[in-house]
Amino acid sequence: MFERESRMENGNQTYTIDDVAKLAGVSKATVGRVIGNYGSVSEKSRKKVLEAVAQLDYVPNTIAQGLRSHSTKTIAVVLGSIKNDYCNALVYAIEKEAMKRDYNVLICNTHENLDKEIKHLQTIRSRQVDGVILISVYTVGKVIPDRYRHLYESQNIPMIFVDRNIIGIKKDLIQSNNEQASYEATKYLISLGHRRIGVIGTVAYSTVQERLKGYRSALQEAGIPVDSSLIVDAEYSENRAGQRLAAKLLDEHPDMTAMYVLNNTLCGSVLLELKKRDMKTPDDISLLTWDDDEINELFDITTVVQRVDEIGKRAVNRLFELMENPQSPIYTQQVSTQLVIRKSCGTPRNEPGGG
Amino acid sequence: MFERESRMENGNQTYTIDDVAKLAGVSKATVGRVIGNYGSVSEKSRKKVLEAVAQLDYVPNTIAQGLRSHSTKTIAVVLGSIKNDYCNALVYAIEKEAMKRDYNVLICNTHENLDKEIKHLQTIRSRQVDGVILISVYTVGKVIPDRYRHLYESQNIPMIFVDRNIIGIKKDLIQSNNEQASYEATKYLISLGHRRIGVIGTVAYSTVQERLKGYRSALQEAGIPVDSSLIVDAEYSENRAGQRLAAKLLDEHPDMTAMYVLNNTLCGSVLLELKKRDMKTPDDISLLTWDDDEINELFDITTVVQRVDEIGKRAVNRLFELMENPQSPIYTQQVSTQLVIRKSCGTPRNEPGGG
DNA sequence: TTGAAAGCGCTAACAC
DNA sequence: GTGTTAGCGCTTTCAA
Numbered sequence: 001m002f003e004r005e006s007r008m009e010n011g012n013q014t015y016t017i018d019d020v021a022k023l024a025g026v027s028k029a030t031v032g033r034v035i036g037n038y039g040s041v042s043e044k045s046r047k048k049v050l051e052a053v054a055q056l057d058y059v060p061n062t063i064a065q066g067l068r069s070h071s072t073k074t075i076a077v078v079l080g081s082i083k084n085d086y087c088n089a090l091v092y093a094i095e096k097e098a099m100k101r102d103y104n105v106l107i108c109n110t111h112e113n114l115d116k117e118i119k120h121l122q123t124i125r126s127r128q129v130d131g132v133i134l135i136s137v138y139t140v141g142k143v144i145p146d147r148y149r150h151l152y153e154s155q156n157i158p159m160i161f162v163d164r165n166i167i168g169i170k171k172d173l174i175q176s177n178n179e180q181a182s183y184e185a186t187k188y189l190i191s192l193g194h195r196r197i198g199v200i201g202t203v204a205y206s207t208v209q210e211r212l213k214g215y216r217s218a219l220q221e222a223g224i225p226v227d228s229s230l231i232v233d234a235e236y237s238e239n240r241a242g243q244r245l246a247a248k249l250l251d252e253h254p255d256m257t258a259m260y261v262l263n264n265t266l267c268g269s270v271l272l273e274l275k276k277r278d279m280k281t282p283d284d285i286s287l288l289t290w291d292d293d294e295i296n297e298l299f300d301i302t303t304v305v306q307r308v309d310e311i312g313k314r315a316v317n318r319l320f321e322l323m324e325n326p327q328s329p330i331y332t333q334q335v336s337t338q339l340v341i342r343k344s345c346g347t348p349r350n351e352p353g354g355g
Numbered sequence: 356m357f358e359r360e361s362r363m364e365n366g367n368q369t370y371t372i373d374d375v376a377k378l379a380g381v382s383k384a385t386v387g388r389v390i391g392n393y394g395s396v397s398e399k400s401r402k403k404v405l406e407a408v409a410q411l412d413y414v415p416n417t418i419a420q421g422l423r424s425h426s427t428k429t430i431a432v433v434l435g436s437i438k439n440d441y442c443n444a445l446v447y448a449i450e451k452e453a454m455k456r457d458y459n460v461l462i463c464n465t466h467e468n469l470d471k472e473i474k475h476l477q478t479i480r481s482r483q484v485d486g487v488i489l490i491s492v493y494t495v496g497k498v499i500p501d502r503y504r505h506l507y508e509s510q511n512i513p514m515i516f517v518d519r520n521i522i523g524i525k526k527d528l529i530q531s532n533n534e535q536a537s538y539e540a541t542k543y544l545i546s547l548g549h550r551r552i553g554v555i556g557t558v559a560y561s562t563v564q565e566r567l568k569g570y571r572s573a574l575q576e577a578g579i580p581v582d583s584s585l586i587v588d589a590e591y592s593e594n595r596a597g598q599r600l601a602a603k604l605l606d607e608h609p610d611m612t613a614m615y616v617l618n619n620t621l622c623g624s625v626l627l628e629l630k631k632r633d634m635k636t637p638d639d640i641s642l643l644t645w646d647d648d649e650i651n652e653l654f655d656i657t658t659v660v661q662r663v664d665e666i667g668k669r670a671v672n673r674l675f676e677l678m679e680n681p682q683s684p685i686y687t688q689q690v691s692t693q694l695v696i697r698k699s700c701g702t703p704r705n706e707p708g709g710g
Numbered sequence: 711t712t713g714a715a716a717g718c719g720c721t722a723a724c725a726c
Numbered sequence: 727g728t729g730t731t732a733g734c735g736c737t738t739t740c741a742a
Contacts, residue, residue, distance in 0.1 A: 016718095016720085017720065017721095018719080026728080027729045028721095029729060029730080029731095030729075032720070032722090033727090033728090036720095036721080039727085040728095041727070042727060042728085045728080057502075057505075059477055059480060061422075061481055061483065061718090061719050061720070062478075062481045062482045063418055063421045063422045063427060063482065063483050063718090063720090064422050064718070065719080065720055066418045066720090067416075067418045067422050067720075067734050067735065068719080068720045068721045068734050069721060069722085069734085072418060081447065082437065082443060082446055082447055083447050088437060088438060088443055089438065092436065092437055092438050092464065095437070095462060095463075095464050096464070096466075099464075099471075102478075105462050106429075106459050106460065106461055107460050107461075107462045108450075109450050109451070109454075116454075123457075123459060125414060126414040126415060127417045127459070128417070150412075156369070268653065269649075275653065294650060295649060295650055295653065298623065298626055298627065298650065299653075371734095371735055372736065381712080381713085382712065383713090383735090384712070384714080384737085384738085385711085385712060385713080387736075387738085388711095391737080393737095394711085394712095395712095396711070396712085397711060400712080415736075416736070419718090419737090420735080420736055421718095421736090422717095422718050422719065422720085422737095423717080423718050423736045424718085424736080424737055424738090
C-alpha cells in the first residue's frame with residue numbers, strides 16, 4: 001500500500017493498469033475495455049476510467065500487451081541499407097503509413113550480407129514482430145539452405161517482398177513494372193537513333209534481370225543484335241562501381257552512343273567518370289538512369305522514376321491485410337513508373353541527320 | 356501433453372523455454388541460466404541445454420524477456436526525417452553500432468513536427484525502450500510545456516541529444532564543433548577576399564545558431580561589419596527553400612560575392628537557382644556548404660564535412676554507458692569536422708588582384 | 711548447482 | 727455491464 005502510494009506521487013514512475021483501476025474505482029478488466037476499445041462499458045465507468053488515465057498520464061505497456069495478445073504493434077523492414085536512396089524513400093513511406101495505424105518500425109540493414117539477413121530474421125521472430133517487409137539479399141540462382149527456409153516461409157509472421165523476388169519462395173511481391181518500363185526506356189533511346197547502348201547494373205538481382213529483359217526485347221523488336229559485352233555487372237559492394245564500369249564501357253566500346261544505368265546508386269559515380277573525361281551529355285554521350293534524385297535534376301538526366309512512396313504505402317497496406325487474413329491469396333503488385341525526359345539523351349554523336 | 360507433442364512436431368511453431376527444459380531434462384531456471392549466461396551451471400547441464408536449444412532451434416522470446424527484465428534490447432532514434440542526408444547517415448551508423456550489441460533500432464520520424472515528437476516519445480516510453488537518441492524539433496526560444504517535460508526528463512529511460520540541444524533540458528549532447536568549424540570556414544572565405552558573404556540556414560535550430568556565431572566572430576575579427584540582411588532564414592518545412600532564398604539574396608545583394616549554406620538540405624536547391632541564372636562557381640559566385648554529398652563532389656563544392664559516422668558511434672556508446680550507470684555525469688561531446696576545399700570558392704569577381 | 715514459485719503488466723475467458 | 731481469474735514466456739528470488 002505504501003509503495004503504491006509512493007509510486008502515485010513519483011512523476012517519473014510509470015503507472016500500471018492497476019493504478020488506473022484503483023483510482024477509477026473499477027476493475028482492471030474495465031480499464032482494459034476502455035483503453036482497448038472493445039466489449040461494452042457504461043458511460044459512467046468509461047468516464048471515470050478516462051479521467052484516471054488522464055490524471056495519471058497512463059500509457060499501456062506495449063510489451064505486456066504484446067506478450068499477452070501476440071501483437072507488438074511493430075513491423076520490421078529488412079533491407080540492404082537505408083543509405084540507398086530507394087530504400088531510404090521506402091522506409092520513409094513505410095514509417096509514415098505505419099504511424100497512421102500506431103505501428104512502429106524496426107529498421108534492419110543487411111548490408112547486402114546473407115548472414116546479417118538471417119540474423120535479422122531470427123531476431124524479428126523472437127521479437128514477435130507483427131509483419132515483415134523484406135528486400136532480400138538473395139539473388140537469382142542462390143538457394144536458401146533448408147535450415148533457414150522456415151525464416152522465409154513461416155506462417156506465423158506475415159511477410160512480403162518489395163522490389164526483389166526470391167525465386168522458390170511464394171510471397172506477395174510489390175515492385176515497379178520493371179520489364180515494361182525498361183522496355184520503354186530502351187525504346188526511347190532507340191527512337192533517338194541509338195543502336196549501341198551500354199548497360200550498367202547489378203545483374204544478380206531479380207529486379208535488374210527484369211529490367212534487362214525489357215532492354216533486350218526492345219532491341220530485338222528493333223532488329224538490333226544484343227551484344228552482351230555491352231552489359232556490365234556491378235557487384236553491389238564495390239565502392240564507385242559505376243565509375244569503373246563506365247570507364248570499361250567507354251574504353252572497350254568507342255562505338256557506344258548511350259549508357260543506360262539500372263541502379264541509381266551507380267549513376268553518381270558514372271557521372272564522376274564522365275566528368276573526369278570531360279564528356280558532356282547529351283553531346284558526347286547519352287545517359288539514362290533509374291530512380292530520381294536531386295542530382296538527376298541538376299544534371300538534367302532523363303530518368304525512370306519509381307513511385308517509391310506508393311510502393312511503401314501498398315506494402316504496409318498489404319501487410320495489414322495479411323495480418324487480418326493470413327490465408328489471403330498471394331499475388332504480385334506492379335506499380336507504374338514514369339519516364340521523365342530531361343536533356344541527357346540526344347541523337348547519337350557523329351551522326352548529324354543519321355549519317 | 357498432446358498439445359505439447361504436436362507443437363514439437365510443427366516446424367512453424369516457436370518453442371518456449373519449457374520445451375527446452377523438458378527436452379533437456381532440467382528446469383527452466385537452468386535453461387535460463389545457460390541462455391542468459393549467468394549464475395552457475397554444471398557442464399553436464401549446460402551441454403544438455405545447448406543440445407536441446409540447437410535441436411529445437413529455440414530463440415528466447417524477447418518480448419517476455421523484456422517484460423520480466425525491463426530490458427527490451429531496443430533503442431529508439433527520434434529525428435526529423437530519415438530522408439535528410441545527415442539523419443540518414445546517422446541512423447545508419449547507429450544501427451550498425453547497435454547491431455554489434457544485439458540491439459535493434461526503432462526509427463521515429465517527427466517530420467519536424469512537435470506533436471509527432473511528443474507522440475513518439477510517449478510510444479517509446481510505453482515500449483520500454485532501453486534508450487533514446489533524439490534530434491529534437493524544439494528550437495531555440497520554444498519552451499516545452501510542463502505536461503510534456505517528463506518525456507524529456509524521465510530518469511527511467513536514458514536519452515541523449517544529437518546535433519541539436521534543447522535549452523533548459525540537461526542531457527548529454529553529441530554534435531560537431533559547429534562554432535569553431537563555421538568560424539574557420541568563414542575565415543577561409545574572408546582570406547580569399549570576400550566581405551559580403553550571404554548565409555542561408557534554418558536559423559531556429561541551436562546547431563545553426565552556433566554556426567552563425569562562428570560566422571559572426573570571423574567577420575568581426577576581420578573588421579567586417581555583420582549585415583543581418585545577408586543572413587536569410589529557411590523554414591524547415593519549405594520545399595526548395597534554398598532556391599527561393601538564394602534568389603532573394605542574389606536579387607537584393609548584387610554586391611554579394613559568396614554564399615555560405617548552413618544546411619545540406621538547402622544546397623541542392625541553391626544550385627538549382629544558380630543553374631537557372633546560368634551562374635557558375637567560383638567565377639560568378641563562391642559557394643561553401645555544410646555536409647558532404649555526392650553532389651558536392653560532382654560540382655566541386657567546398658564543404659564542411661561532418662563525421663556523422665563518428666557521431667552515431669559515440670551516441671550509441673554513450674547511451675550504453677548511461678544504461679549501465681544512469682548517474683554518470685552529463686556532458687557535451689564535440690566531434691571535429693573537416694573543411695574539404697574543392698573549387699567552388701575563389702577570389703571575388705570584378706576584383707582581379709583586389710581592385 | 712539446481713528447482714519451485716512468484717510475478718512483470720496485460721488480455722481474454724468466464725462467471726455473475 | 728462488470729469483476730475474477732488464469733495465463734502469455736520469461737527472469738529472479740529463495741530454498742534446498
